[in-house]
Structure formats: C-alpha cells, structure tokens
Amino acid sequence: MAGLLRPDLCVIGAGSAGLSVAAIAASLGASVVLVEKHRMGGECLNVGCVPSKALIAAASRAQDFREAGRFGLQEAEPEIDYARVQAHVKEVVATIAPMDSMERYEAMGVRVIQGEAFFTGPRTVMAGGLTIEARRFVIATGSRPAVPPVPGLDQVSYLTNETVFDLTEKPEHLVVIGGGAVGVEIAQAYRRLGVRVSLLEAGERILAGEDPEMTTVVHRSLAREGVTVRTGASIARIDQEGPGRFAAVLAEGERIEGSHLLVAAGRRPRVEDLGLEAAGIAADASGIVVDRGLRTANRRVYAIGDCAGGAGAGARFTHVANHHAGLVIRHALFRLPVRLGRAPIPRVVYTVPELASVGLTEAQARAGHATVRILRWTFADNDRARAEKATEGHIKAIVTPRGRILGCSIAGSHAGELIMPWVLAMTQGLKVSDLAGLVYPYPTFSEVTKSAAVEFLKPSAQNPWVRRLVSFVSRLG
Ligand SMILES: Cc1cc2nc3c(=O)[nH]c(=O)nc-3n(C[C@H](O)[C@H](O)[C@H](O)COP(=O)(O)OP(=O)(O)OC[C@H]3O[C@@H](n4cnc5c(N)ncnc54)[C@H](O)[C@@H]3O)c2cc1C
C-alpha cells in the first residue's frame, strides 16, 4: 500500500517525552517514526523551561546591579532594553534547538513526519498523508495552558507561557493570574527587570503542594523585591478599559488595573483530535488514562509526559517526561516490568531563592508515620552563603527515628543543585547518617546538607554511654 509505514515504534509529539523515547529507541536499533505537528522540542525548549530560565538569568543580572552595594560596589538601577533581553532569550533557545532538530533525529535514523497525528483504528495512525501501523505507539502530546472560567477574560488579550517570551516592550503593570511555578518564576523575573508586577493566587498560598514553611521563604522574597502578592484572590471578572488596559475586579470589588495580563493558572493535557476513541484509549480531565506501566487501555499504546493521566498524572516536568521515556523503552523494547512511582522525583522552582524538594512534605510524612524527626539548618549558618551574602532560607529534612529519609526541602541559593544528594540517598535507600558521614569541601553551600544530617546524630553525642566511652578512652593516654 502506498504511503504505509510499519515501524517498531511510532511516537506522537516531539517534546521532551517524545524526543527521549525516539532517541533511545533509535540508538537501540529500533525503527522509529516520530510525528510533530508544530515545533521540534515542544514546550520545554520553545515556551517553557529554556526561555523561562534564560529570562530568569537576565533578571538575576539586573538584580546584581541593585545589590552591588552589599559587596562594596556602586549599586545602580540597571537600564533594561527589553528587545535585547528578548533577543538573549531567543538566542539561548536557538543554541539548544539543534539538539532537538529534525536533522539531528533523522541523522539518528528516526523518520520524522511533520504533521498532525490521529488514530484511525487500534493499530493505525495517520499523519502527513501517511498511514502508520506500528508495533507500539507512544503518545507524547503534552499539555497547554488552562484558561480559568473568569468572566470577561475571553474579551481581553492576555498572555500565556506560549506568548510571554515574545514581549519586546516593557509592560507598565504585569498582572499574573496563578501562583504556581509558572506564575512565581515569571512574576519575579519581570519584577527584577524593572516591571510593576501583581500576582493573584486564588488559593491560600503560592506554590500549593509544597511545604508552607518553605514556600513562605519564597513568598517573603517576592514581596521584599516588590511583587504585590495577593493570595486568596477571587477574581470576579476582567474588564477591558480601553486599548491595552484592563482591570481584574476582585470579589470584594477591588479593581487591579494593568497593561499586561499573564494567565498561569495550570495546565490541560493535549488529548483532543487524537482519535482516541477509534483506538480504544480512555482519557479524562487528568489526561490519557495510563496504568503504572504507562500503558493505556489499548495495550499497544503508551502515554507519557504531560499528557499522561490516571496513575501517570501528577508532576509535569521535563525530567518526569524523560523518566517516563526510559520506563516505556524498558517495557516496549525489552518487555521488562516497570512501575511508575518508585523513583523519587525532585521538584525545583527557579525563584530567588530557589525552592527544591523531593519526597514527602512534613504534613504528608506525619500523616503516614507515627513519629518523624525534622532536621533543619539555616543558610545564615553556612560560611559560603555568608561570603556570598546569600543567607536567606534553610534546609529541612524529614526522617524516621531510624534515619530513613522521607523527604527534603531546600529554600535557598542553589537549592536545585543541593537537592541531588537527597535524591540519591532516597533512591539508593541510604540513611541520613550516610549523608552526615561524607566529607564535604569547605566552604560550599553543600555543607547545609552535612549540617542538617549531623543534627540527626546530635542526640547520640548526649548519650551517657558514649560520653563514658570517650572519657574511658581519654584515660588510656
Ligand atoms: C513556563 C514554563 C516553565 C517550565 N519550566 C520547567 C522547568 O524549569 N523544569 C521542568 O522540568 N519543567 C518545566 N516546565 C514543564 C515542562 O515544559 C513540561 O513538563 C515538558 O515540556 C513536557 O514535555 P512533553 O514532551 O510531555 O510535552 P510537550 O513539550 O508539550 O511536547 C508535546 C509535543 O507534541 C506535539 N503534538 C501535540 N499533539 C500532536 C499531534 N496530534 N500530532 C503531532 N504532534 C502533536 C506538540 O506540538 C508538542 O511539540 C515548564 C513549563 C512551563 C510552561
């Protein structure tokens, strides 16, 4: 039949999840067809992780000017050329783009089809005028910004993560709806770039889901830098107020007027128009329903990354998408058993200070364990942090009385890097005393891990038997 492809694997979507599966499968010698309807690299490269971190980097440099006085340098209010900041963001994306390009994937042996894929039957996908009958399919179609049902929102022009990185002018007043990771990262970055920013979060606090003790550190920092953070904000409607002006009207009547509105109110899985019914695949609001092996109701089809729902729903991160990809390869190509949920997944919010966590929060740990110990250490007592004047924040580890690590959360400088020993320890079943026993270079931020871990051992130092032993040994001369 003309236009029929019969690969081992057909991957739908070339974002973090789809690219990972395709690259690994091709490197193992499987024949792979990869279908992408828009841009190679998906959200993370084009409108997610990469541009947001590039924007945050520019914002950090701007903040350095203001804080220079603390280091004996002349502080200044930086002059910001928004078009050049945007050019920097685009340049960073462009330097990474070749890694995700069609050319690179075709050089790996992947057949890349540009077009929209949809199922026409349980074993058949159409894309770019071709019919694909693969042994296995992987759906990796990602998610899109959720737009909350706020009256009037559809009457004004608003930004989302898909458009905010295209701004080349200074917003006069940026109003952000949503205090999740997207909202707080972009709110702080724009504030540091000299913009008036208001953040409206419907819930009781920003970064819901993380330990309130730790999110408070981020909230304080945002507020100190001048972001107006409104939690418990119930937006009754959005009014258009003339060209380029709007007002967010709160339930109690207060009007927050702004020039730019960013909607960062969560995500919706991208599952429509895929012909899921034709393939016997179930989906709900959480995404394409998968089991702990990432398999859909159709046993030949997996769903991974942001579009996965059911047992696969939850943290939507690039590293989760990559993790899913590895699991699917094990199962689809090697028929090895896989089970989602075994690996501890770190979570990082790239504010200043950063907030990084792995495992359970204190509340979750207390709900499942009769006794837990909380180990803390403040960055104010870390010598490197003192030298860098980055003393804000602390580390908090949650362990069992025997030292098994249940979770760790770090709010502070480099938290995203500092979380890794805790991820390693939890993954390998190491105890907190193992982290205490390592030799850490001095002076490093890493020593906060040592200091917190040593807190676990302190009660033993008070043990009368230990003290008697020390006294006995010292008498031996
Ligand atoms: C502002 C922002 C910042 C972020 N920062 C981070 C971060 O710092 N760290 C982190 O880990 N995560 C971050 N994330 C989350 C991260 O971007 C996502 O978790 C990740 O990109 C999901 O990858 P994915 O492959 O599942 O989906 P996507 O990257 O969305 O890829 C899906 C692809 O499928 C294509 N597609 C959809 N339907 C079809 C179809 N029918 N046929 C063909 N192709 C189709 C789409 O065009 C898209 O290219 C951020 C997200 C945002 C919005």
Ligand SMILES: NC(=O)c1ccc[n+]([C@@H]2O[C@H](COP(=O)([O-])OP(=O)(O)OC[C@H]3O[C@@H](n4cnc5c(N)ncnc54)[C@H](O)[C@@H]3O)[C@@H](O)[C@H]2O)c1
């Ligand atoms: N650093 C990172 O790893 C990173 C960065 C950005 C995004 N992400 C990922 O992207 C995903 C999307 O993040 P997000 O921040 O858009 O979603 P989110 O679901 O994390 O947060 C959305 C917030 O918007 C609030 N909200 C919803 N409707 C509202 C309304 N009408 N008024 C006021 N507030 C409202 C919610 O209460 C919630 O706190 C997350 O799953 C996250 O994992 C990760």
